[in-house]
Amino acid sequence: MKTRGPPLKRYRFTAGATRSGRSAAAAPWQTVRGARRHIRRARVRRPLSGRSERLAPFEPFKTKVVERIPNPSREERERALARAGFNLFNLRSDEVRIDLLTDSGTSAMSDRQWSALMLGDESYAGSRNFAEFESAVRSITGFPHVIPAHQGRGAEHLLCATLVRPGQVVPNNMHFDTTQAHVAHAGGTPVNLPVAEAYDPESEYPFKGDVDVRKLDELLAHEGPERVPFAMVTITNNTGGGQPVSLGNFRRVADVCRARGVPLYLDMCRWAENAYFVRTREAGMEHRSIGEIGRAFFDLADGATMSAKKDGLVNIGGFVAVRDAGVAERLKEVDILYEGFPTYGGLARRDLAAVAVGLQEAMDLEYLEHRIGQVQFLAGLLEDAGVPYLRPVGGHAVYLDVTRFLPHLAADALPGQALVVELYREGGVRSVEVGSIMFGTSGATDHRPLELVRLAIPRRVYSSAHLAYVARTIIAVHERRASVRGVKMTHRPERLPHFTARFAPL
Numbered sequence: 171m172k173t174r175g176p177p178l179k180r181y182r183f184t185a186g187a188t189r190s191g192r193s194a195a196a197a198p199w200q201t202v203r204g205a206r207r208h209i210r211r212a213r214v215r216r217p218l219s220g221r222s223e224r225l226a227p228f229e230p231f232k233t234k235v236v237e238r239i240p241n242p243s244r245e246e247r248e249r250a251l252a253r254a255g256f257n258l259f260n261l262r263s264d265e266v267r268i269d270l271l272t273d274s275g276t277s278a279m280s281d282r283q284w285s286a287l288m289l290g291d292e293s294y295a296g297s298r299n300f301a302e303f304e305s306a307v308r309s310i311t312g313f314p315h316v317i318p319a320h321q322g323r324g325a326e327h328l329l330c331a332t333l334v335r336p337g338q339v340v341p342n343n344m345h346f347d348t349t350q351a352h353v354a355h356a357g358g359t360p361v362n363l364p365v366a367e368a369y370d371p372e373s374e375y376p377f378k379g380d381v382d383v384r385k386l387d388e389l390l391a392h393e394g395p396e397r398v399p400f401a402m403v404t405i406t407n408n409t410g411g412g413q414p415v416s417l418g419n420f421r422r423v424a425d426v427c428r429a430r431g432v433p434l435y436l437d438m439c440r441w442a443e444n445a446y447f448v449r450t451r452e453a454g455m456e457h458r459s460i461g462e463i464g465r466a467f468f469d470l471a472d473g474a475t476m477s478a479k480k481d482g483l484v485n486i487g488g489f490v491a492v493r494d495a496g497v498a499e500r501l502k503e504v505d506i507l508y509e510g511f512p513t514y515g516g517l518a519r520r521d522l523a524a525v526a527v528g529l530q531e532a533m534d535l536e537y538l539e540h541r542i543g544q545v546q547f548l549a550g551l552l553e554d555a556g557v558p559y560l561r562p563v564g565g566h567a568v569y570l571d572v573t574r575f576l577p578h579l580a581a582d583a584l585p586g587q588a589l590v591v592e593l594y595r596e597g598g599v600r601s602v603e604v605g606s607i608m609f610g611t612s613g614a615t616d617h618r619p620l621e622l623v624r625l626a627i628p629r630r631v632y633s634s635a636h637l638a639y640v641a642r643t644i645i646a647v648h649e650r651r652a653s654v655r656g657v658k659m660t661h662r663p664e665r666l667p668h669f670t671a672r673f674a675p676l
């Protein structure tokens with residue numbers, strides 16, 4: 171398959187950010203000038219002039235099992251697009267060369283996880299693997315009650331079915347699509363309250379996942395605790411570009427929630443990646459371990475939902491963990507109704523064993539340096555070619571800034587989906603629209619959603635050579651961007667439309 175674009179340069183790469191000796195009270199990004207100075211130091215370094223080289227991040231693992239990568243021809247890709255109704259969720263995996271649709275459940279498990287699977291105790295009740303899983307979640311979060319679910323949305327369902335009543339309001343920094351769908355399904359109204367910088371793809375603000383605390387306080391004061399079953403903060407903020415939440419901001423959120431009598435929950439899918447950003451970007455955090463930083467967040471919350479398919483490094487699994495025994499009892503009743511007995515929650519018991527190991531591995535600093543380093547490596551290649559992406563890059567994906575990538579396409583030409591289609595057509599790369607199709611009818615915000623295309627990087631799966639191939643594909647499309655045509659939706663499902671909608675070229 172032919173790909174075009176400039177020959178790739180060699181790059182020098184520096185993972186992570188610099189240190190700062192400032193106290194947490196004087197966080198540098200709290201003033202505009204301070205933020206600029208801080209950001210300059212915290213950013214991925216650009217290639218040095220005259221010595222343009224960027225080294226790929228070191229892989230702290232080696233390969234034991236391999237899987238052949240498909241190589242569909244141009245004609246096969248065209249046929250696949252037509253059959254799939256131009257929705258890449260409908261492609262077969264053997265039609266995809268590099269699959270960046272999601273980082274969810276797509277991780278490569280370690281030898282220790284595979285061996286834990288072999289020790290599966292498939293008892294319906296009281297499995298040894300549940301005890302291992304429960305103990306791992308308790309030791310990381312400090313929450314005494316752990317209720318398993320088959321994946322993140324299962325956990326969201328348990329929480330919303332237990333706590334949300336019709337007419338109530340649930341604030342979040344930004345709801346993920348399934349979270350907002352579950353709040354709405356329970357009759358509630360999801361409300362997004364991110365800081366203003368979250369909506370500016372060019373702002374280098376280091377914690378774009380932060381909550382607008384003043385707006386949160388106003389909302390809680392206006393609604394009162396009886397109309398707000400809980401507030402939630404998503405770490406990292408996937409919808410807003412995988413952006414981290416600072417511990418300083420989360421402390422203020424917790425203060426407001428406590429003062430207003432509203433419970434506070436975390437969507438902790440990417441809690442270890444978030445902790446890595448806090449360690450590298452937040453003043454005074456550079457000597458604290460990932461576990462300690464994570465625990466500082468959990469200590470401020472009443473509970474959390476988790477899709478273990480992210481920072482649990484497994485292919486399936488999730489849970490709700492809570493502090494309150496009464497809430498836990500109600501959650502268990504719903505668990506039995508929809509997921510399974512509360513010592514397996516819809517999972518094979520061996521899967522719980524793999525989660526217990528994966529949660530520990532996700533805290534390893536070398537692993538996280540490589541993980542975040544891969545995202546920064548891909549972004550660096552795009553940066554050098556002038557491809558617009560959401561800045562600064564977040565934890566699990568590069569998000570292309572569609573508005574600047576395809577300025578000639580109006581909103582009703584669905585430019586995000588058009589770009590997703592084009593990346594597949596060019597190089598067999600599968601990505602996903604995160605914009606007006608995924609969030610257009612959500613009602614979660616009065617702000618127009620960001621128009622993004624997400625390239626999510628599976629954990630421990632692809633090499634730097636694969637990412638360089640992805641960069642070449644994107645750069646090739648960027649060079650011929652004026653020729654990219656829009657698409658129209660020919661089938662619009664009522665809920666979560668991006669999964670099953672169909673499209674046609676305009």
Ligand SMILES: Cc1ncc(COP(=O)(O)O)c(C=O)c1O
Binds near residue numbers: 322404439477488
């Ligand atoms: C922030 C966030 N919350 C919840 C979920 C839902 O998790 P799952 O896909 O396991 O149902 C996801 C999945 O991508 C997510 O990114």
